[in-house]
Amino acid sequence: MIKQAIIPLAGLGTRMLPLTSIFPKELLPIHGKPNLEYILEECIDAGVRQFIFIISNKKKSIKKYFFNDKLYLQIIKKKKDLRITKEFKKLKKYRNRIKFVYQNQPKGTGDAILKCKKYIKGKYFLVLLPDDLIIKKNCTKEMIKLHNKMNCSVIATKSVKKKDVSRWGILSLKNKNKNYFKITDVIEKPKTKEAPSNYAIIGRYILPKLILRKIKELKPGQGNEIHITDAIKSLIKEKEPFYGNIFKGKYLDCGTLNGYINSGIKISREKK
Ligand code: G1P
Secondary structure (H helix, E strand, C coil), X not given: CCCEEEEECCCCCHHHCCHHHCCCHHHCEECCEEXXXXXXXXXXXXXXXXXXXXXXXXXXXXXXXXXXXXXXXXXXXXXXXXXXXXXXXXXXXXXXXXXXXXXXXXXXXXXXXXXXXXXXXXXXXXXXXXXXXXXXXXXXXXXXXXXXHHCCEEEEEEECCHHHHHHCEEEEEECCCCCEEEEEEEEECCXXXXXXXXXXXXXXXXXXXXXXXXXXXXXXXXXHCCCHHHHHHHHHHCCCCEEEEECCCEEEECCCHHHHHHHHHHHHHHHC
16 A cells, blocks of 8 residues: 655756745645645545655745644634634644655755655655646546556656657656556656657656665766656666556646646636
8 A cells, every 4th residue: 555655845946936036836826725735635535644745944934834833823813714724724634644854955856755765664655746736637546556456666657749758757668558558668858869759757656665775876867966767767677667657637737937827727727
């Protein structure tokens, strides 16, 4: 059973400047709710019991968002507002499930995951990148189902336009059916000509605990960062099985300013 989810939140958010100069992008509201809460809801609905948030000293406001009791208690006492009471209860429920880990230097997703080592309990754990929202159908649930069927690691994937492949980690594959395929290799942000397919990694992973050992051995890759993609690549080389889950939900890219604006519009339309 997969019960733990790691959420890397220490990134600088440069693609979203100037908003992120003072505000963590994961708390920016989409249809009145921080993008991070959509991720938490998806996980809880899929049976996740514990979250490990990787934050940094610059992004302590993420912790504060969940631990602002004084403010809430004062306001609730004064106003007796049901909506605020409900929101406060929800935050308290979330925070009981969160552990915080710090990554003060932006050394990449691989390095971030390594920082969670002491909290990782099971043989497999989830990683969700909050830039990537998937709505309408619970992607984490689909992935856990595939993991249970195949008893192996799973990566969320969707086909993207050939001209856009250099924005993503791209998968090599075999034995594809409508819903999933076996992954035979991965390459981080390839040039169009070098891309082995147009199936991109979207930010949801079910990874084996043994990946920690691989990450430790890695030298920094693209952008001088340690990428999980590179650790996955070397595990696949050693015949560790990975499957790509072609998710059914609708993908919203919240990691760029344009993407964030469009995601807000699309979610608002869905909720009408
Ligand atoms: C990261 C991963 C990449 C993946 C992408 C999904 O890239 O390194 O493999 O395709 O997330 O959003 P980033 O968005 O951090 O540049």
